[in-house]
Amino acid sequence: MSFAVAEELVVQPTDPRLHPIAEKVLGGERLTKEDGVALFETHDLLAVGAMADRVNRKKNGDRVFIVANQHINPTNVCILRNTCVFCSYARTPKEEGAYTMSVAEAVAEGDVIKDTPIREFHIVGGLHPKLKVAYYADMIRGLKERHPGVEIKALTAVEIANLARVEKTSYADVLQRLKEAGLDTMPGGGAEVFSGEVRATIAERKLVADEWLEVHRVAHGLGIRTNCTMLYGHVETYADRMDHLAMLRELQDETEGFLTYIPLAYHPDNNELGERLGRQGTATTGVDDLKNLAVGRLFLDNFDHIKTHWIMNTPKVSQIALHFGVDDLEGTVVREKIYHEAGAHTPQGLTFQEIIRIVKDAGKRPVERDAHYRELRAW
Numbered sequence: 028m029s030f031a032v033a034e035e036l037v038v039q040p041t042d043p044r045l046h047p048i049a050e051k052v053l054g055g056e057r058l059t060k061e062d063g064v065a066l067f068e069t070h071d072l073l074a075v076g077a078m079a080d081r082v083n084r085k086k087n088g089d090r091v092f093i094v095a096n097q098h099i100n101p102t103n104v105c106i107l108r109n110t111c112v113f114c115s116y117a118r119t120p121k122e123e124g125a126y127t128m129s130v131a132e133a134v135a136e137g138d139v140i141k142d143t144p145i146r147e148f149h150i151v152g153g154l155h156p157k158l159k160v161a162y163y164a165d166m167i168r169g170l171k172e173r174h175p176g177v178e179i180k181a182l183t184a185v186e187i188a189n190l191a192r193v194e195k196t197s198y199a200d201v202l203q204r205l206k207e208a209g210l211d212t213m214p215g216g217g218a219e220v221f222s223g224e225v226r227a228t229i230a231e232r233k234l235v236a237d238e239w240l241e242v243h244r245v246a247h248g249l250g251i252r253t254n255c256t257m258l259y260g261h262v263e264t265y266a267d268r269m270d271h272l273a274m275l276r277e278l279q280d281e282t283e284g285f286l287t288y289i290p291l292a293y294h295p296d297n298n299e300l301g302e303r304l305g306r307q308g309t310a311t312t313g314v315d316d317l318k319n320l321a322v323g324r325l326f327l328d329n330f331d332h333i334k335t336h337w338i339m340n341t342p343k344v345s346q347i348a349l350h351f352g353v354d355d356l357e358g359t360v361v362r363e364k365i366y367h368e369a370g371a372h373t374p375q376g377l378t379f380q381e382i383i384r385i386v387k388d389a390g391k392r393p394v395e396r397d398a399h400y401r402e403l404r405a406w
């Protein structure tokens with residue numbers, strides 16, 4: 028490695044495989060999938076973090092985006108209940124614990140947060156066999172009427188495709204109707220891992236990669252910005268992870284429609300996959316969580332934002348992640364259900380003041396954002 032590289036990196040790589048990668052990072056050169064695999068394989072965690080931190084600082088300085096948001100999960104009834112074997116949340120319609128909120132109940136959920144003005148509702152749930160676009164459109168309109176100025180991030184690509192199937196219409200028609208009701212952005216769930224082999228194991232009937240990407244392509248074409256995710260830490264290989272990230276990077280090159288990338292840690296409790304793998308009680312490790320975030324930052328060179336989902340990664344690992352390439356700390360959330368069913372031991376929500384403290388104690392500057400990452404307030 029050249030002297031310049033050693034000088035510019037706060038932490039010099041000790042693993043020689045990282046030297047050419049560090050050269051590329053410092054030269055602003057795009058990484059390959061093989062580079063990504065090497066970053067996952069290395070034990071030189073601090074060097075990976077230092078490279079990701081450097082790239083992040085160039086894009087975002089010391090800003091960390093936070094949001095006063097609230098999750099609303101309108102139904103856990105899902106037609107894929109028995110085939111997404113990693114899922115602890117879904118129920119069949121008559122199963123114990125199954126619920127579906129009325130539109131009024133879902134709208135009323137939005138009144139819970141009190142300590143700061145709410146900026147974003149994040150709405151995701153199961154693939155209900157009967158609910159139609161009008162149900163979600165009424166919910167979006169109701170929330171916007173009750174909370175003027177709030178932005179709505181709603182429905183994963185999988186939910187959009189299900190609505191298109193239920194109504195026998197196109198993705199574009201569903202998205203356009205939701206946009207007219209007030210949909211601002213879309214979350215990035217349902218991507219899991221794009222590899223056909225992995226999908227056959229963990230979610231055999233879920234939308235395949237091309238379909239998931241197509242829903243997002245159509246959304247971007249309609250001016251709806253979206254997020255994207257990868258569910259890691261189950262049966263996928265490092266090569267699968269990199270194939271997944273490469274597909275996201277390619278679509279971003281094409282549309283520039285993604286706002287943020289969020290690696291999601293698999294939680295093995297209360298689901299069939301966890302039992303099958305004998306993994307119950309063993310969530311992903313902190314090192315793997317940090318690497319997924321850092322590799323996302325380094326490989327996805329056309330993304331502005333990388334988010335740590337503190338609900339899965341814990342607030343403590345998420346705080347450290349702010350030095351591993353992450354500039355986005357999720358939000359207050361308020362009542363998280365999906366990952367808590369899968370054994371997450373984190374709180375169901377954090378107050379806005381707690382989030383600000385986490386960011387400030389990391390030596391970073393909290394910046395309150397809206398769903399489009401426009402800056403609203405900074406501390």
Ligand code: SF4
Nearest residue numbers: 105107111114117153
């Ligand atoms: S992961 Fe989503 S689509 Fe699959 S069963 Fe759970 S709620 Fe349904």
